Amino acid sequence: MTHSVPKVPPYPRSHLLAASGVAALLSLALLVFPSREVEAKKTYLNLELENGSEQVLQEKDDLRQALSSEEGSASPFSTASLTEKNSADTSAKQETPPANPLQKAVTVGNGDTLSTVFAQVGLNANDLHEALSSSKDAKQLSRLKIGQVLEFKLTGDGKLDSVRSKLSDLESIALSRTDKGYSFKRELVKPDMRTAYSHGVIDSSLFLSAKRAGLSHSLTMDLANVFGYDIDFALDIREGDEFEVIYEEHVVNDKQVGNGNILAARFTNRGKTYTAVRYTSKQGVTSYYNADGQSMRKAFIRTPVDFARISSRFSMGRRHPILNKIRAHKGVDYAAPRGTPIKAAGDGKVLLAGRKGGYGNAVVLQHGNSFRTLYAHMQGFAKGVRTGGSVKQGQIIGYIGTTGLSTGPHLHYEFQVNGRHVDPLSQKLPMADPIARNEKARFMQLSTPLMARMDQEKKTILAMNKR
Numbered sequence: 001m002t003h004s005v006p007k008v009p010p011y012p013r014s015h016l017l018a019a020s021g022v023a024a025l026l027s028l029a030l031l032v033f034p035s036r037e038v039e040a041k042k043t044y045l046n047l048e049l050e051n052g053s054e055q056v057l058q059e060k061d062d063l064r065q066a067l068s069s070e071e072g073s074a075s076p077f078s079t080a081s082l083t084e085k086n087s088a089d090t091s092a093k094q095e096t097p098p099a100n101p102l103q104k105a106v107t108v109g110n111g112d113t114l115s116t117v118f119a120q121v122g123l124n125a126n127d128l129h130e131a132l133s134s135s136k137d138a139k140q141l142s143r144l145k146i147g148q149v150l151e152f153k154l155t156g157d158g159k160l161d162s163v164r165s166k167l168s169d170l171e172s173i174a175l176s177r178t179d180k181g182y183s184f185k186r187e188l189v190k191p192d193m194r195t196a197y198s199h200g201v202i203d204s205s206l207f208l209s210a211k212r213a214g215l216s217h218s219l220t221m222d223l224a225n226v227f228g229y230d231i232d233f234a235l236d237i238r239e240g241d242e243f244e245v246i247y248e249e250h251v252v253n254d255k256q257v258g259n260g261n262i263l264a265a266r267f268t269n270r271g272k273t274y275t276a277v278r279y280t281s282k283q284g285v286t287s288y289y290n291a292d293g294q295s296m297r298k299a300f301i302r303t304p305v306d307f308a309r310i311s312s313r314f315s316m317g318r319r320h321p322i323l324n325k326i327r328a329h330k331g332v333d334y335a336a337p338r339g340t341p342i343k344a345a346g347d348g349k350v351l352l353a354g355r356k357g358g359y360g361n362a363v364v365l366q367h368g369n370s371f372r373t374l375y376a377h378m379q380g381f382a383k384g385v386r387t388g389g390s391v392k393q394g395q396i397i398g399y400i401g402t403t404g405l406s407t408g409p410h411l412h413y414e415f416q417v418n419g420r421h422v423d424p425l426s427q428k429l430p431m432a433d434p435i436a437r438n439e440k441a442r443f444m445q446l447s448t449p450l451m452a453r454m455d456q457e458k459k460t461i462l463a464m465n466k467r
């Protein structure tokens with residue numbers, strides 16, 4: 001997290017004016033090509049309006065998938081053990097063909113096989129066989145892609161000394177002559193890390209605007225997840241909503257080859273600005289908090305009724321007192337006197353405030369994209385609580401009763417995550433707490449400069465747009 005900020009634009013694209021340190025250069029470009037910039041923008045707009053609605057549906061599904069596998073988003077570079085290797089020499093070779101007659105480079109063309117490539121450097125079928133049969137891994141050389149470059153080194157008597165090929169910016173394979181045949185080697189380049197800033201204004205969907213701002217699909221999913229509690233990206237997004245992201249970029253030889261985590265972000269939805277900062281606690285737990293250290297996943301009120309006693313716990317199978325059958329109890333029952341107030345466990349939209357079969361008078365709340373709570377057997381609803389409305393955390397939504405399939409006054413309370421019932425008493429629920437008091441100073445040391453950088457970068461953009 002202490003990587004220095006390079007003063008180069010992370011992308012060559014014109015709309016990523018967000019990049020720092022190139023203000024003068026870019027504003028010059030804007031002065032020279034003002035009309036081209038405007039035309040390009042219009043084209044984007046048309047495209048977005050055509051597929052706008054379909055795109056949104058698609059993305060909501062994506063989002064749910066992503067939410068359910070939330071913790072598995074570790075960077076692919078954090079686990080693999082990588083051989084550190086500078087690949088500057090290989091890329092240089094591709095541009096200037098080797099002058100040494102014993103060194104030859106071949107670019108794979110349409111219809112080429114390893115045997116035709118070998119033939120091009122004067123190696124015969126025996127040489128090929130000897131190389132490929134030297135090890136199991138050696139056969140990977142025969143998987144050729146058009147445009148792939150193979151660099152050969154020959155011995156003085158025209159035999160294969162080594163062949164090397166870059167498979168991607170991060171991976172090369174090589175086969176080198178040894179006393180006993182050939183040895184195969186895979187070389188992985190460890191990318192450098194730098195941070196990048198990106199800014200975008202939404203005109204139809206987050207995904208299209210993020211793409212235009214140069215964010216990858218996975219980074220956009222991360223962004224949606226970070227703010228997923230506060231913003232419903234399928235329903236709440238409005239034209240003019242704005243986002244800013246500081247994220248890690250993986251770089252090899254100044255070329256971006258992938259991205260890492262979002263370090264900080266800001267999202268303005270319908271005039272309200274949300275902030276997020278990634279923080280890893282001293283115990284090693286990573287989560288996003290707002291700039292002041294509050295958790296992004298606002299803690300739900302664990303118990304929606306005060307002064308109640310748990311009369312039945314969550315279980316996957318129990319005898320139902322009325323139906324006299326073994327039935328899962330997908331909630332927690334709180335016994336309390338008739339008329340005891342029931343509170344909303346979190347901010348949410350009222351999906352239902354009305355009769356619901358055996359649940360009697362029930363309220364169903366939707367919290368962000370993934371959470372839903374249900375409150376059943378109520379005597380009645382609190383004033384102003386109605387289907388389609390919204391409630392705040394802690395707001396009284398109704399009163400304990402015994403409507404529906406119920407033997408006495410109690411609240412039956414259910415908690416769902418992505419449509420799955422979970423035990424509201426479970427400690428695993430994402431009811432994250434704010435930054436621990438003894439880590440607050442450490443958190444602010446991280447958060448303050450990130451917020452300051454976003455302020456600064458955005459100021460630069462606004463200044464450029466004014467010209």
Ligand SMILES: [Zn+2]
Nearest residue numbers: 331332333412
């Ligand atoms: Zn119950």
